[in-house]
Amino acid sequence: MREPALHNQCVRVIVIGAGFAGLACADRLMSLGHEVTVLEARDRVGGRVWSQELIPGQPDTIVERGAEFVLSGYDVMHEMARRFDLQIAPSGMSYNVREPRNTSVPITSDEVATAARSLRALAEAADPQMTLPAFLGEHLRGSAAAEVIAARAAISWAASEEQLSCHVLLDAVASVQPMVTARTSGGNQGIAHALSCGLGDRVRLRAPASAVHTTDHGLRVHVLGAHLDADAVVMAIPLPLLETFDLQPGLPDIKRVAMTRMVRGNAAKLHVPLGAPAPTSAVLDVARRFWCWTATDASDRVQPIVHCFSGSAAALDGLEVTRGDGAWLDALTRLRPELDLLPEGALLSTWDDDPWATFAYSGLSASSHPGDEEIIHAPLGDVHFAGEHTAGEWSGLMEGALRSGLRTADEIHSRS
Numbered sequence: 001m002r003e004p005a006l007h008n009q010c011v012r013v014i015v016i017g018a019g020f021a022g023l024a025c026a027d028r029l030m031s032l033g034h035e036v037t038v039l040e041a042r043d044r045v046g047g048r049v050w051s052q053e054l055i056p057g058q059p060d061t062i063v064e065r066g067a068e069f070v071l072s073g074y075d076v077m078h079e080m081a082r083r084f085d086l087q088i089a090p091s092g093m094s095y096n097v098r099e100p101r102n103t104s105v106p107i108t109s110d111e112v113a114t115a116a117r118s119l120r121a122l123a124e125a126a127d128p129q130m131t132l133p134a135f136l137g138e139h140l141r142g143s144a145a146a147e148v149i150a151a152r153a154a155i156s157w158a159a160s161e162e163q164l165s166c167h168v169l170l171d172a173v174a175s176v177q178p179m180v181t182a183r184t185s186g187g188n189q190g191i192a193h194a195l196s197c198g199l200g201d202r203v204r205l206r207a208p209a210s211a212v213h214t215t216d217h218g219l220r221v222h223v224l225g226a227h228l229d230a231d232a233v234v235m236a237i238p239l240p241l242l243e244t245f246d247l248q249p250g251l252p253d254i255k256r257v258a259m260t261r262m263v264r265g266n267a268a269k270l271h272v273p274l275g276a277p278a279p280t281s282a283v284l285d286v287a288r289r290f291w292c293w294t295a296t297d298a299s300d301r302v303q304p305i306v307h308c309f310s311g312s313a314a315a316l317d318g319l320e321v322t323r324g325d326g327a328w329l330d331a332l333t334r335l336r337p338e339l340d341l342l343p344e345g346a347l348l349s350t351w352d353d354d355p356w357a358t359f360a361y362s363g364l365s366a367s368s369h370p371g372d373e374e375i376i377h378a379p380l381g382d383v384h385f386a387g388e389h390t391a392g393e394w395s396g397l398m399e400g401a402l403r404s405g406l407r408t409a410d411e412i413h414s415r416s
């Protein structure tokens with residue numbers, strides 16, 4: 001007698017959050033034959049990926065209010081872009097090589113790169129729980145290179161360097177290699193729009209979920225005074241919002257503690273139109289802890305914009321971002337006197353005050369433990385966890401969000 005064919009059962013899944021993680025998860029679940037609904041609190045998809053024209057009606061002025069750079073190893077993101085016919089184009093500058101200015105002692109980017117390379121093997125051998133400042137103090141005490149490397153890491157991880165492991169030096173981002181940096185033509189949000197378009201009316205905007213409770217019959221999701229029942233739920237919301245979400249039963253202590261060990265980054269961006277063309281560039285303000293760049297778009301022309309990014313709570317305080325763009329524009333004018341800034345067209349983008357983000361992104365810290373990644377993404381009954389913070393070494397990145405979404409969809413499918 002023939003064995004009956006094994007079929008996966010169709011599962012009713014509610015995905016909470018239409019960022020890259022939630023959308024990638026829903027897209028894969030739909031293609032595997034499951035019944036999906038995506039609840040999104042905002043009136044748009046993309047979450048911390050948000051692209052817009054700085055000058056409305058001028059497509060060459062697309063800026064990223066959140067995630068911008070497509071770095072090496074972004075295989076899933078490249079695959080998505082190919083699938084949706086979106087171009088990921090070189091930016092003409094390297095995210096990794098930034099000319100250091102405003103240092104206590106003048107130093108070139110080549111000298112910083114040489115110092116950083118000399119630390120690689122030492123960092124590899126060091127205990128990951130050793131903090132970056134302790135490591136730099138031991139190997140580059142008081143040097144200008146140490147000052148630049150610490151500023152560089154604090155900005156990119158959007159956190160104070162005391163929280164960071166010396167292993168951040170091993171990351172491509174901190175290794176100051178001139179690797180190619182790319183951006184998505186028309187904006188990264190194009191990927192979110194394309195995924196959402198495929199999901200159609202399965203995506204519900206302006207639909208903030210307020211609770212997920214386990215009942216005798218499965219899971220009940222509360223949204224806008226009503227409820228939806230599901231066999232499985234995917235929590236694809238940012239880490240700080242997950243910690244306070246009304247989940248019953250609640251998050252076990254082991255998960256909460258592992259989540260507490262993650263770095264919570266604070267970051268902001270400023271985009272300023274330019275009155276005269278400029279060459280591509282990447283400049284780091286070491287003392288004020290921000291960097292800025294001019295870059296090409298898919299047409300190979302340099303966008304008429306200077307983009308700035310600042311990371312860590314202390315840096316944002318120093319730039320007074322809660323009071324508007326004034327102090328940052330002053331600092332930028334002093335840093336880049338060669339640029340013809342048009343400050344009246346500037347766009348400041350902050351995330352700590354965004355109720356559906358409340359921070360910028362997460363990262364592994366000096367106090368992270370080896371098994372934290374698995375603990376953080378482990379499902380709780382039929383409640384699953386996606387999002388950049390569940391992506392281990394890919395945490396904090398668009399690629400991590402996408403990978404986490406696909407991993408979660410496969411997890412649900414294999415259980416069905």
Ligand code: FAD
Binds near residue numbers: 021042207237241398
């Ligand atoms: P999100 O994009 O935050 O999606 C979560 C979604 O959940 C949001 O849409 C939110 O509105 C929704 N939500 C929250 N609560 C609820 C609720 N109760 N009910 C329903 N919906 C809810 N990454 C890179 O790779 N390269 C970069 O250059 C880069 N630069 C960055 C710069 C900045 C300033 C910031 C802020 C981020 C940057 N990132 C970068 C990180 C990147 O944006 C994130 O890692 C990624 O977008 C996170 O995706 P996500 O799906 O995990 O979360």
